[in-house]
Amino acid sequence: MAYKVDHEYDYLFKIVLIGDSGVGKSNILSRFTRNEFCLESKSTIGVEFATRTLQVEGKTVKAQIWDTAGQERYRAITSAYYRGAVGALLVYDITKRQTFDNVLRWLRELRDHADSNIVIMMAGNKSDLNHLRAVSTEDAQSLAESEGLSFMETSALEAFNIEKAFQTVLLDIYQIIRKKALAAQESASGTGVPQGTTINVNNMSDNANKKPCCST
């Protein structure tokens, strides 16, 4: 091939950012990938994309993150991007009850369109607006427990827990993969997963190629 293929990572994980419109998804993405926050940001039309490479358990992991428009009507376009995602950050706004009540609908969306083993982190964003809080941490925690999600409150504005939320998702994905890899080749030696491989939690054998798995 004429172009250079990026081999600067051990793993490539596709993550989707979902949740109601206006909860701060795009700013979470820009905070995580560029350490930027913009108070005057435009609403997202369609999908946006950014990456960041970081270390997880001594491995170089590239997170390929798709940020989606939150309005319901846009799911006609955005749900195609759930395919192949191994992680999801499901964001609500702690100052808007409705965005929390809709978490269940977003989970249903993921179940319909994403891999069943997808790692999900629920993020209660805008924790800097504690005086306007409409969703208690306890409520969110109990929902996270009953639905089997990780949970964290975050603030893209204050750069609070953004790093940690992504780190946690990536670590969870990594551990699932390690477990699967070990189980898949209990007798074999060696490190297992070839370098630069895209990992699909659901079905590892499908992914012997090194292309990002984001076609529709």
Place this chain on the structure above:
Amino acid sequence: MDRSRGINDYEPGPVPSESRVDRYGFIKQNVSNSSAAEGLGKSREARRVRKWRKMIGVGGSDWKHYVRRKPHVVKRRIRKGIPDCLRGLVWQLISGSRDLLLMNPGVYEQLVIYETSASELDIIRDISRTFPTHVFFQQRHGPGQRSLYNVLKAYSVFDRAVGYVQGMGFLAGLLLLYMSEEDAFWLLVALLKGAVHAPMEGLYQVGLPLVQQYLFQFEHLVREHLPKLGEHFSREMINPSMYASQWFITVFSYSFPFPLALRIWDVFLFEGVKIVFKVGLALLKYCHDDLINLSFEKLIHALRNFPEDAMNPDILLPMAYSIKVSRSLGESKIEYEKQNRKPKIEA
């Protein structure tokens, strides 16, 4: 430039301290040479305006007559760009919105004042996220934001099946910089309901059917006009929904340089959506040799950040005009409908 300078006086919003606005009213982030690119001599500009005034007549009275007599002259002049001071009026004439306004006295007021919309909260949520760097829309609850709200709310009542969809705000916002609320509303109606060209409400209806169709057609066009690049895209698993959805949903008003967006809108309102495909193709064609060497991630980035010279209207638009798309659009539409087993609705 002078036009918008006074606005800074009453603007208490979070404006960067030494901010200045460009000739269209956008806060300048850094000193750019965009005004140099506007390089029309003053006298040349004045001559153009005189020609245009003659063509339009007082308040647009001669327009229809002129278009009927000399459609090619009109088309050619519009492709060169409508003078900024006449833009608002001409847009209303060529879109058919002026007729709608005259046929429906009082309707807009009724929609704004007396009706309630299920989309009100959704609209409010996005108001400050529409052209946030333009002085007219920056002030919280200022005249710009109020007009934007009114137009969007009125439309969401006018067509409750469409309601409000993100992206419509950029259309309405662009129009409001050139005309009154009521005029902007009727132009939105003319576009979405199809006063002159095929209706575009499918961009915003449930399932975004027209967006899906346009993206399908665009992919088709890329493969036909730029086969090498088309092949490269499919090898890299790039599809148009990753970069072109915004082009269609907001008719280039979301993230393109304003002078370019305006020139595209001039042609778009007169000739229809074909120009959106043409401009998209011209962008890819202009950057072809760079794009063809990029891998997935760099491609995505490049397709959202075209170089400044590619977005110079005087370079890009002539290139766009020279691309023929009608036949291919017709064929791919039929193919799309076959694949989706949809009944033919529009012409």
